[in-house]
Structures are given as C-alpha cells and as structure tokens.
Amino acid sequence: MTLGFLLMSQINSDWSIFLAVIVMMGCSFFVGSGAGGVFAVVPLIRRRLTGQIAGVVGAYGNIGAVLFLTVLSFVTAQTFFLVIAGSVALTVFAVMFLEEPEGHIAEVLPDGSVQMIEVS
Numbered sequence: 001m002t003l004g005f006l007l008m009s010q011i012n013s014d015w016s017i018f019l020a021v022i023v024m025m026g027c028s029f030f031v032g033s034g035a036g037g038v039f040a041v042v043p044l045i046r047r048r049l050t051g052q053i054a055g056v057v058g059a060y061g062n063i064g065a066v067l068f069l070t071v072l073s074f075v076t077a078q079t080f081f082l083v084i085a086g087s088v089a090l091t092v093f094a095v096m097f098l099e100e101p102e103g104h105i106a107e108v109l110p111d112g113s114v115q116m117i118e119v120s
Helices: 002-009 017-045 047-074 076-093
Strands: 101-107 114-119
Touching: 002 017, 002 076, 017 047, 047 076
Parallel strands: none
Antiparallel strands: 101 114
16 A cells, blocks of 8 residues: 555656556555455454444544545645555554454353453
8 A cells, every 4th residue: 555655646747547547546456455454353353342343443434534635635646645655654563563462352242141262
C-alpha cells in the first residue's frame, strides 16, 4: 500500500491515463486486501461480540475517511498521497511492537461458563 500511494503521489499530467489507472488499480487491490484483513480479524477478538466490534471497526474506518478528506482539503493531491503513504508506513511500524496473546484466552459463553481457547 505504501509503495502504491508513493507511486500515486508522483502521477502528473505527463503520465498516460493507462499507466495512472494501472497504478491506481494496483494500489486499490492492496487497500481492499488490507480492509478485508481487518474485518477477518474481528470474529477472532470475541466471538459473541462480533457485531459490536464490527460496528466499531466500521465507525473508525469512517472517521479515518473524514480525517483524510479533511487533509485533502488543505493540501495538493501529491501531498495527500504522501500523507497516506506515511500513515500506512507508521501503522506498519507500530504493529511490529504489538504482542500477540500466547497460550489460551478465556471467553465467557452466554450460559456463564468459561471456555478456554488455545492460541498458537
């Protein structure tokens, strides 16, 4: 995604429409894959809260869209794509420091019993 947005920041009137569309399609493929990856993780957080968590993920996605559209209203298109590329790179850097749970996680079922789920 970062590479795609960096390439999109370099598009100008000298580029052919065909090449600009190819770069845009390539970047959007990875953006869509990233969004799908985020929503694929949602049911793994807490199965019985999947709907609520999916709602929160969607809401924060909309907040991000408004934030980036606000940035676009103040800067040029080239700078806008550089800001997005930097945001993606910063997010990837931050994710490297997250620790994944190991062993087991507990989930309380609707009947009150606790189920241990093995995490590998």
